[in-house]
Amino acid sequence: MDRMITRQGQNKLDQRRLLGSHLTPVSVFQDYVLPDLKPLMHDHMFMDLFCGEGNLILPMLDLVPRSERTNYFRMHIFMCDADPEMVDKAISNASDYGIDHEVLETHITVRDSISSYPPMIDAGKTVHITNPPYLYVGHIMKHPEASFQASYFARDNEGYQDLYQLAMMNDLRHGIQKMFYVIPTNFLFADSASRKIRMDFLTRYNISKCRLFESRVFPHTGVNVGVFQFDLDQKGQHRKVEFDAVLENENHRVKRFILDSSNGFRPKMDLPKEQALTRGERLCAKFYLTIDEVRSSSGKSEVILVDSKNFSKGTYAKSTFFVDDRLDRRLRSNPLFVRTVDTGSENGRAGLHDIRKEFDADGIVVSGNTYRTNPIQLFVKPDLTREESVKLMHLFNNKLEKMRLESGSSFMTTYRYSSNPRYIRKYLGLKQVSAIISSFRREDLS
Ligand SMILES: C[S@@+](CC[C@H](N)C(=O)[O-])C[C@H]1O[C@@H](n2cnc3c(N)ncnc32)[C@H](O)[C@@H]1O
Structure with a gap:
């Protein structure tokens, strides 16, 4: 050494x-x-x-x-x-x-x-x-x-x-x-x-x-x-x-x-009280759009997809695909992605973000092994309108920020340390994303 x-x-x-x-x-x-x-x-x-x-x-x-x-x-x-x-x-x-x-x-x-x-x-x-x-x-x-x-x-x-x-x-x-x-x-x-x-x-x-x-x-x-x-x-x-x-x-x-x-000897996550739902349709999250799914859904609709594995000079590569109506609809009703790692800037906090705004694309595809720190396409059930998805994004990010503030982000993993606490980059696990999303009902998005 x-x-x-x-x-x-x-x-x-x-x-x-x-x-x-x-x-x-x-x-x-x-x-x-x-x-x-x-x-x-x-x-x-x-x-x-x-x-x-x-x-x-x-x-x-x-x-x-x-x-x-x-x-x-x-x-x-x-x-x-x-x-x-x-x-x-x-x-x-x-x-x-x-x-x-x-x-x-x-x-x-x-x-x-x-x-x-x-x-x-x-x-x-x-x-x-x-x-x-x-x-x-x-x-x-x-x-x-x-x-x-x-x-x-x-x-x-x-x-x-x-x-x-x-x-x-x-x-x-x-x-x-x-x-x-x-x-x-x-x-x-x-x-x-x-x-x-x-x-x-x-x-x-x-x-x-x-x-x-x-x-x-x-x-x-x-x-x-x-x-x-x-x-x-x-x-x-x-x-x-x-x-x-x-x-x-x-x-x-x-x-x-x-x-x-x-x-797993992990303390139960302290979710705010109102999250203990009894009524209503709970939202459910799934993650990743795989290249296999895109390939097996070929059709006539043109979509632009970000390649989450291809990052160079500060941007992700994008490619055009032709997909069938089912996948096209699925992408249109799922316009969000999960950023699991804080980028270090105020606008780049871990949470849900808009694929169109961030990448000017319709979805995010992953080829080969999934990588948990790259942008991840989110799919929500039941199908949401675009307005409902945007509302979900805001509710989710507000709740996450509140939880981070209350706990000093201690439920998240530190990904990169920094001398300035504002720039400590944290990692948000997909199970945590699922737990927060499933704390909302569709009614919350109207
Ligand atoms: C967090 S500091 C703590 C130092 C000290 N225990 C204290 O509390 O003030 C960690 C220390 O581990 C040493 N270190 C890092 N890798 C090591 C290794 N493989 N074997 C032995 N020491 C190591 C570093 O040089 C550093 O001094």
Whole structure:
């Protein structure tokens, strides 16, 4: 990793972004982790395998008399990080606490701890306190500069969606019994972006404590995070996890979560009350117009379709097709598409958008595998008039914005981080789109 970083010769900021380097403020450790560590301090070991400058572990030493710190460190603390500069800073910070160099050289080391877990860890006695790197696998696969991280997601790690998930699975595989993790709240709320990790991890671990931050924690990323204390369930696997989370806003509201494996250990989405419908014709959403359907519906009506797989120089390619009346009618009564990812501009928010206005086309076709971050043709049942579709678009987008405002978008996956919260790009899952659409009745569109 060391060689890789310097060989690439990128500027430091980019490297840090690739390594997900968002250092936890010491106050987070002092307020939310330290009180639970105190009783464990003398009979446990503590490690941070993604230690950065050491903010999540070194302040423990404040509780140890200076003259005893070197010995305490030797017996109880182990840290590493893939970035040699971070390790140097951690060593320098530890040295300011009065720890001898000879101990620091062996107890704070450069290591790629995602691909190479440190040996000789006493799993029963070691507490992992960490804020691991966060980087979405989709970003890694799409960006050549992040490609060195692609191999992490091979073999046993196939299907996980973010670097932080690999860190957690490494701990699980090594039998670590207690962990404190600072991770994105997407871990709880996202659908496909964190279902697998929840299903594999939360069948084995309980969440003993949880704080969900509703305000900014890191100076360089607006991603919503939580501090989770995980404890291995000594009784074996389970299908339900219940815990109280403190929502760290002005009120410190406590919210009870009951997660069930039948729902992928995901909290039920909090839809506004009026969505619990009993009467009326519920709208139902289907997605994607495939090239096979277009080809098998050939006829005399001319339509222009956007090719969602063919994007170059900032625009999608369009092609003319001749389709039968049935598909022609179907396209005319379905003028909307789903934008699943915020583009980063005010007008480019995830939600429903008008195909004609956006692309000057009649529909959006997908050839081959569907790709969830490209524009996706929406089909709604029952068939709607154009006016009803436009009304649906507005109702949908208003509801989504309201839900985002109320929850800090925590039910959506972060697709691209940014130092400015307004430009953090979020991903909206198609199941979430379906759930919101099915909360409307046709009567709502008149
Ligand atoms: C989110 S920062 C957190 C640092 C520290 N735990 C804290 O909370 O202040 C993540 C750290 O993981 C390191 N990192 C990224 N990929 C790594 C890897 N494969 N192995 C070890 N460390 C890695 C980065 O250099 C960065 O310091």
